[in-house]
Amino acid sequence: MIDKLVILWNKVYSFFRRPFFSDPRTLLGLWTLLPILAGLTKIAAHRHNNFLIFRGVFWHTIQQVSLYDLYPSEYNDHNHYGPFFSLVIAPFALVPDAIGLLLWLVALSLVMYYAVRRLPLEQGKQIFLYWFCAHELLTALQMQQFNIAIAAIIIGAFAAIERKQEVLAAFLIILGTFVKLYGIVGLAFFFFVKRKPRFILALIGWSVVCFVAPMLLSSPDYVLGQYVEWFTRLAAKNSENHFSLMQNISLLGMIRKGSGCATYSDLAVILPGLAVFALPYLRIKQYKHLAFRYAILSATLLFAVLFSTGSESSTYIIALAGVALWYTTSPWKRNGWDIALLVFTFILTSLSPSDLFPRSLRESYVLPYALKALPPTLVWLRLSWELLTKNYTPLPQLQGQQDQAV
Template sequence: MTKIYKLFTNHLFITILWFGLSLFAIIKMATAHNINNYHIYTSTFINLRNHVNLFVLHPLQHNDVNLYGPIFAVMMAPFTLLPEGVGVVLWVMLNAFLLYRAITMLPLKKEQCYAVLLICAHELMTASYGEQINPMLTSFIVFSFIFIRSGKEFWAAFFIVAGTMIKLYGIVGLAFFFFTDNKLKFILSFLFWMAVLFVLPMPFSSPHFVVQCYTDWFNALTNKNAHNEISTMQDICVMGMIRRVFNYPQLNNLVVLVPGLLLFGLAYLRFKAFGNTHFQLLILASTLIFTVIFSTGSESPTYIIAFVGVGVWFMNLDRPVKPFEIFLLIFALLITSLSPSDLFPQVINRQYIKPYSFKALPCFVIWLKIVYETLWRKFEPKALATK
């Protein structure tokens, strides 16, 4: 047991595991020529240049469509120059590196940061199988938290705006606004990056087409939201659980979302705790989990966002950790992270977890626990020492 403990607390081993699992996943998918998402991603830049609607089905997209904003097309431009096999591997490893870097910059002890990586490694692998951008978007949210705390509002605003203009999820970085001492600088930086990133795709296409892209994007997201509620691949969220467990497909999302927002917002009544690192990390964890469990667009690979929140929450707990808290982590590892994999009994996954969106359940329970902590945990008014 001592050797196993040393192995799973070894920084080099965890780093190799983090990148190795993602590398294995994408090589497996690339050799099977099953990289449809990557085809969609690279086609966005080609369509942008050719003034072709970015959000409708195209021949190279194999019955799926792009749902990311025009700035994403520009970001994918360098990958269109690379051989497909090389490009998709670099894309996945870039996502893994950005999230690795973000997690290791968190205001936690180094050992705790590596523990978060270990907790999230399998969930990252799930995202890597689908060449997903979600690890990068997670890193953007975490970077916005880190830079706001360190007084680098200019770069915090960049990551919030970039994440928002790629997949809307990035807007949740505004949850950290109250942690900055220079709110005017942040607001001005936010407006600056909104203008820059709005204009950036235009030289590759035309101003008129880029403006039209945003209208097309809104329509595509609206249509996708309606489809999510009848798809077993999406709607893996609290609303999806209620719809499926109680056979109530007509559930209005706002009935669940509004109380969720109110619970989330209650933490901001504790303004005297804003400068405390433990409180700030709880808000980060709450934000990451909330973004996923209250979104009808959530699918299995999206949960890398929520699972980073789970890891941050667990490492931020008061020591010694209570048995119930350990149970919640194991519950999340089994049901949320491992259930889609071959390591979990697939008959249970197919008959119960997937049909009823139970992948969201552990994260929802942990999020409620985080809400409780933000309201009742004792925090010192001054911030703790940070890295």
């Protein structure tokens, strides 16, 4: 069975290596077209509630009213983004809804496209990531959320550190943190920073800037109050997520929903997960290998999703990017089991929210038990084992090429 899957995979892989499909311009066109199609679909159906919430962050900041109250006459649900988001969304809130939505989705898609292009990664491997994540990108675009930008921020921070652009890396990490907290995982790359004092000072400086910047639209007292409300809302949301059908689609949710137990703390899972995540950092001699650093990037992208109760279907654009990097950046050749795991991830994780996946299976098993998280969890476990045991020294024939990429 595995041998047949490998043969099929090689045929598919060869097909997408044809000049048209492997041309970066084709992928740029695809990643521009997908947000336009998603936006037009949402406009036609009048189903762009999340974007209305985002626009509200800007206008409510101007009006100096709560960012976290319910406004049923404007949109459904609460806002869960930080006060700094008012500046991020401002250009898209100042134009009519339809135009703002289209521009917002195109911007999200192209920001991630550009972040991947900035990686010191062979073009063929970048192209694989674009194709592998394209369907998941469409899923995320349909929800209009910032998760695509979070993937771009984490990848972009890594790329900036590799290019010795510490100030840019610090900005991206702080930006992601002040908008949706996820960006803080970019600190996982701290040990790879060459000029650490410069990086630390940049983190402090950008933190001050991002903290006070929303005051330009309102007032200091208002913004300080909104930061307090933000953390209160996030704490409440964490409790609401535990057994939510469309939230907590994570390793945490898979365990909780599968067991049906509500009495234990998520820390019982998070702390062992943190230990597994941290142990590879003891392998200091491996830091010099780009493949090892890519493996840490992959683990970071996966960990951010699998260990968060706020993970939902659209969050998996972050995890799928981690899976693609796990598959393509190892210095050893991936075997049939790795290919099987990659295909399993694409089918169950990426396709399960779509009409390409059997509806009965989705509604009876995938959604109630958060099974979208299962394949990325298996990838994370395998990746963690590799980080703890494998030698990431480049193969001799790749040594010169990889050194040049660094």
